[in-house]
Amino acid sequence: MKVARLFNSKNRCGLAAGTLFASLILMAVSAFAQEGAMSPYQDEKDGVSAGGKWMEFQSEDKMTGAKKARFELLSNNYLREDPDYKPRVELVCTNGKYERADFNPGARLGRPDYPGFWGQPKMEVLVRIDGSHDHKGWNWERDRILAMDKGTLRGAIGAQVFNVEVRTRTGYAIAEFSPGGLNLDEVRHACDLTPHKP
DSSP states (O other), X not given: OHHHHHHHHHXXXXXXXXXXXXXXXXXXXXXXXXXEEOOSSTTBOOEEEOSTTEEEEEEEOTTTOOEEEEEEEEOSSOBTTBTTSOOEEEEEEETTEEEEEEEEOSSOXXXXXXXXXXXXXXXXXXXXXXXXXXXXXXXXETTTEEEOOHHHHHHHHTOSOEEEEEEXXXXXXXXXXXXXXXXXXXXXXXXXXXXXXX
């Protein structure tokens, strides 16, 4: 009888300890999800908040030693074509200088609209930055990504509202972003980039 009570007591203690441990892990994962993000790329550090809804990921080129910073902003919404992948803006900088900015709608793009000066395919998008809007021709890459122009990016990093209307395979869709709160000093340091009103 005493052995059975002792066994039950140990089971309860073990169960309580296991539950407490699982709760602590869940809280830690939840806190990390709010303050950071795991990188999808090998050799890139997990992301940290860059202010607002922006995340910053850092890496170093193994051959050249170049230091890279990648800033990512996820949209507030999903597009109809892929309800599991949010559209995103990525700003990539190398050794403290701006390299490129990409818009990934998270859906397959429609066909390009026209060729650029050098023959590269381009797609026209409608961009809203706060209270102004404009048509832009962005380079069409790999049927899923558009290369943004630097002027639009500079407008977006200083804005509160940034929306992009793009043509996907199933029709026009709008990706809605909230870029406000970005640490502009960090962007200036990592990319030598400042905001500019459109």
